[in-house]
Amino acid sequence: MTEAVSRPTLEAVAARAGVSRATVSRVVNGGDGVREPLVERVRRAVEELGYVPNQAARSLVTRRHDAVAVVIAEPETRVFADPFFALQLRGISKELTAHDSQLVLLLTEGPEDYARVGRYLAGGHVDGALVFSLHLDDPLPGLIRGAGVPTVFGGRPGWGDGPRGDGPTVYVDSDNRGGARDAVRHLVGLGRTRVAHITGPLDQTSAVDRLDGFRDVMVDADPRLIVEGDFTPAGGERAMRVLLDRCPEVDAVFAANDLSASGALRVLRERGRRVPEDVAVVGFDDMLPVAEGADPPLTTVRQDIEEMGRLMARLLLRGLDRRGRDEAAHPGPGEGLGGAPSSVVLPTTLVRRASA
Amino acid sequence: MTEAVSRPTLEAVAARAGVSRATVSRVVNGGDGVREPLVERVRRAVEELGYVPNQAARSLVTRRHDAVAVVIAEPETRVFADPFFALQLRGISKELTAHDSQLVLLLTEGPEDYARVGRYLAGGHVDGALVFSLHLDDPLPGLIRGAGVPTVFGGRPGWGDGPRGDGPTVYVDSDNRGGARDAVRHLVGLGRTRVAHITGPLDQTSAVDRLDGFRDVMVDADPRLIVEGDFTPAGGERAMRVLLDRCPEVDAVFAANDLSASGALRVLRERGRRVPEDVAVVGFDDMLPVAEGADPPLTTVRQDIEEMGRLMARLLLRGLDRRGRDEAAHPGPGEGLGGAPSSVVLPTTLVRRASA
DNA sequence: GGCCGGCCTGAGAGCGCTCCCCGATCGGGT
């Protein structure tokens, strides 16, 4: 708890360097259009005085904040039990840092917080928002679009892919459906014929997409082989018990995530089924401590979570840039022909371990 | 990606309500000293116009930002593999939200980021900082103190408890040592005589404190019963193997965290030792998916991580408040007689499950 | 050698808000 000291202003630097405020400003902001000797002199003055620009003053006039809000809306405690968001945050952080932007974290505990978040975003305190909304019926995305803040979503939002309101919805997601297909195909390739699926909570698009992927391969799967889980180990256990009771001859399980797979594994062990000999199990996420630490280690579908975060940030920043200088950019990944960012779906890879 | 609209100013609200800017300002900032009918009129104007104060303009004059930086310095990937920070963040977020403060997240990937963080903090963009520095030799805390920003640390910093530089170091930590004592006493109470300890990385104060707690109880423990781990399952496995090789008659293990305990558990199973019959195992953290999901479920030491976060934020905000109006506050927890915040060590509780 | 053009530099006007200070206003006391 130390007193803050009064910091030098642009004016002070200008005086010290013997130039005008404007020149110092130019140097501080890149130095274009200032001749080398002056640049040098100003740089030195900045250094000596330990000058740091006052962001508030700067924002006041530029109307930019070099800050992005990250909104994590998750009513359930579950979220924080897995490293998913942490990894995304890290990816986001890296990308933002590289662009000298700050990360303002907005966590909501429930719908009662939504108004606050909406107000904050609408308040123009940040240049854009990265929003994680996992539930189909979540009002938050709508609220945010209403705030008129450039936004990129993490995970496919519930309303589908198409445009809605003004402008297309931009999101970054893993190829949940494709990954699920790969997982199930792998099981089928192993010669398994009674492949079951423990789903995630079906109010989340990722769970729905994984189920769709399962169905893509198991076109006429016995509906009794599909049991709803909730992405938790306990849910996995419950589902596995149901599965075993309903259909004892099941010889493979595709669990919608590693956590439920670990629960399934435990029940299988408890019931004396060998994995993978009697029942092959595949998870999803490649959540390391869980997947690698499982017994046996879990074959699973890996998604590059950190990269998702990085990409979200990149897409947002790119969109932000475009508003300033509207020259045609070189379309990169996640950028349509017009240069406007478009959604990106990242590939997944199957990681083979012992369980299948 | 929607265009932002130009937002109404104080002036506009004033015009609409038929009062002066100052009056609107007063109402917006609490409404003291304005008569009820006027307050009402202003409130309505604010509502109708959807006015939100421009934080940049406000900060420019008040020199307050209503924002706190959360610095998470963790060179290792490990951090994000556990929900520790996520839970703290949540506690912090709740508390900050209640005080209308924003949370600016600063993640560092390594020492190369420290200068950036130092510059940001010194730049006076935030009112204070909450810093997680886990390593004894981390230069970051010093750097931050140098920046002259009010700071509360998460976890006891490496340089010990005493004051250093200007003002005391304020931190919030779990009672790692006491918790460790409880864990070991529990094992001893079970009649175990050859109690081993798998430590955490000893460049972290939490690991050191837990080791100290172990030693407090096992005063003349066979040094061969203490093996250094690294808070990971793999480290726990390694350590357990060493332990079993060195000292096959070991009948209890206190692992410095749940992750290493889970590794130990796996090795014990692999070597045919029954838990808890042959070897009792206690972990630390009560990291739920790991502890509850372990086989057998882990007896462990629970710390209230979210509360730690909440307390950190509360301490910081309280310190911040004191700088404004310096009236003597009612000393609460974590507040010395002078009203200045002091460090807090939170109690831990032993959670009994099947492993010991 | 003179003139024109281009590139740098400096002066000044605010961005939206808070807060100080003074004038206005209202209530109470006699």
Next chain:
DNA sequence: ACCCGATCGGGGAGCGCTCTCAGGCCGGCC
């Protein structure tokens, strides 16, 4: 009913910065 004190409202300055604009300097070209 009058005066005084306390309290409330309005005007204005200025927080630190950016950015436009006009002027100055230098080089090049004829």
